[in-house]
Amino acid sequence: MAEILRMPEVLAGASEASIQTWLVSQGSMLVVDQPIAEIETEKATVELTAEFAGAVGRILVPEGDNVSVGDPIAVLLGEGEAEDAIEAALAGAGLSAAVTPKSAPQTSEPTGQPASGAEGLPPNGRVAHALPGVGDSGRRFMSPLVRRLARQHGVDLASVPGTGPGGRIVRRDLDRHLAEPDEKTQPSAAIEPPPEPRPKAPLTAPGPVSAAFEDVPLDRMRKAIARRLTESKSTVPHFYLTAHCRTDALLALRRQVNETGTRKVSINDFVIKAVAGALVDVPEANAIWIGEAIRRYSSVDISVAVATDGGLTTPVLRSVERMPLSEVSAAIADLAERGRSGRLRQHELEGGSFSVSNLGMYGTTEFTAILNPPQSGILAIGAAHPAAVVGPDGELAVGTIMSVTLSADHRVLDGAVGAQWLAAFQRRIENPLSILI
Template sequence: MAVLIRMPEVLANVTEAAIQSWLVAEGDTVAADTPLAEIETEKAMIEFAGENAGVVAELLAPTGETIAVGEPIAILRQEGDSDADVDAVRPSGGASNAAATPEEPAPPAGAAPDSAPEPAPRDLDEAAQAPTEEAPRESGESGERLFSSPIVRRLARERGIELARVTGTGPGGRIVRRDLDAFVPAPARAAAPAAEPAPSGSAPPTGDQPGEAVPLTGMRKAIARRLTESKSTVPHFYLTADCRVDELFALRKTVNESASRKISVNDFVVKAAAQALADVPEANAIWGGDHIRRFETVDIAVAVSTEGGLLTPVVRDINALSLTAVSATIADLAERARAGRLTQSELEGGSFSISNLGMYGVDEFSAILNPPQSGILAVGAASQRPIVTDGELAVGTVMTVTLSADHRVVDGALAAQWLQAFRARIEHPFSILV
């Protein structure tokens, strides 16, 4: 029997994703576990492998279009299947068509058309796992039915868009997400009396203003949502320290003369931060809503800049790794982050983050927490500055770091203890190696 392949829930709690690229073509013979497509979610690119062997009969999902989990994306013809078997599972027709639209009974005479919005699903998972439900959301002015997925109907409600005003470009005129993204409301007709003009600068941008409208990627939307949530709901507070790093630079030079790979200043910083969390274990924690969860091992997320935005892959159990192993792990995660090859498990977890902008010449900055982590350390550039030692003026190499902490998890005194422990490690770098 032909197999209808549906958009998988490739990552936990993901309700929609997009086919970034197909790795097979129609007519290809595939074995079980053959990679079929690269699927893009908000944070990662996942290679999706099928569970069945056969011949690719039809690719149903275009690349780049956001599709709800559970919607059909391809048909696989198995040995002995006829064209009728393929037609039987094709969404556009056949007895098993989950996306077919049921006929609706005509409304009773005199009844008003049913144009009230549907109740929202209880949660996104319910919407994603439901059948495609291409029942009409509403009817256009000419009475034609408008077909759309639950995801599209939800987004239309959130954006205040009447689907009757949107032109569908999907199969059979179906309204897909890209149609909502491209929709520009027509200007409203003037009404009397005219509304008082808004103060200058308060009006939202419109399509006739100069400049380029850059569509949001899934990653950019995720960054915007999570950081807005963090900044508005997490009680941040900040502590700053200057660390003298002359000895660190000298030790790094010595290590790199004989090391199997070059060790960066950031590698030392990550290792020192992990050791400071072991020195002050109360800070190695996350916010759990109704509890604080503390950990025995230290997992730290390291910020990596990619073309699409910032990713924070997690280095696990750092204190069990040598400095060289930490360096190799960070390099591997950064390379795969920029290539879009991280898995969700590599982006989840961690009690703490490191964000280093020193290589860009930034002297000092503060970073936004990545909930539910307890802290993030913002690392600036090391530079020569005047310092006073025992009453004597001298020149030293100094690096400024700023700790952003979640006050629900870490109090000021505890954060100060952690920062003191980190500074001691950085300023006496041999302690990092032992």
């Protein structure tokens, strides 16, 4: 039976996403887990895969369109089904067979451009223009992700040929352009600037002229971060516990590992393994809040905070307790690289019971982090720095100290459980051989 493929909720709390690239065409045969489309979300580009074998009967949403979660985007056919099955599936979903569902306005469409599915468009919902990829105003079409990456690399999109529908510039076009000789990727003064913010009326009585300023428009990722963190801070009862870990033995062990190993490991790699070990030691902390219950996990999946140009993203490292240190190091590096380039997959952004946020590389010695619901905790890691310490016999010496702060959800963890977990983490950091065993 023909099925309507709908836009999934690829990120918790997301209300819409956009089709960046269709990886199949109408009539394409599908196998289970075959990538169907690349979906641009607020934080990354993820792949949508086929859940059953069959064929693509009809594509309902063109590339670049924003679509609300749950909206139809395509019709998939089972074995032996024909065109009449498409009509029946659309009718069963309350959709007109001749018109595609109306999607949210495109960020790159000129004023006056009809939205997809509006009266007068062809049955596939795509807009025809006299010039490929150019609207009535002469403005070229591209996804928001392409526009952002072009600014980062200093690429003049006027010189990039588009291979998407109607000449739309899609991610693969930009990647191909960046791989060409350097003279084609030099910064150009013709890069389209962001739209000028509309001036707002002053909120206070006129007074002395203040310093110059710029209002930076919010992109989808920044809006998502603002919404999620506001929700977390206002609805989750946080409590905080801090420990000061002596890291002299850890630093010495890291030097030994890097002298003999084939891959250089970082302090953060040891920290991730220590977090996983502490969650094994205190399994009550390896849990999430699901409203009517507390869900505890038997394996340890940890979200690792990665700073990107657009904001913070948190890909998930799975079964960390079973991974050797070198594998943890390689996996974190891979997730971080693909997170910064917007190439994370959907499953890599889902799940996890605990997060780690490390600002030590910026010289920050101590901070607190905001929880990532529904996870039970996030550990904020500061920079290791010299400090006065008291030895076992009461003697005063200089040691290396790393301050860490646990932010915990009091609905999931009581203070005593949080303290037990933090003590287990500190033991592993100060006795680092336990991390490798």
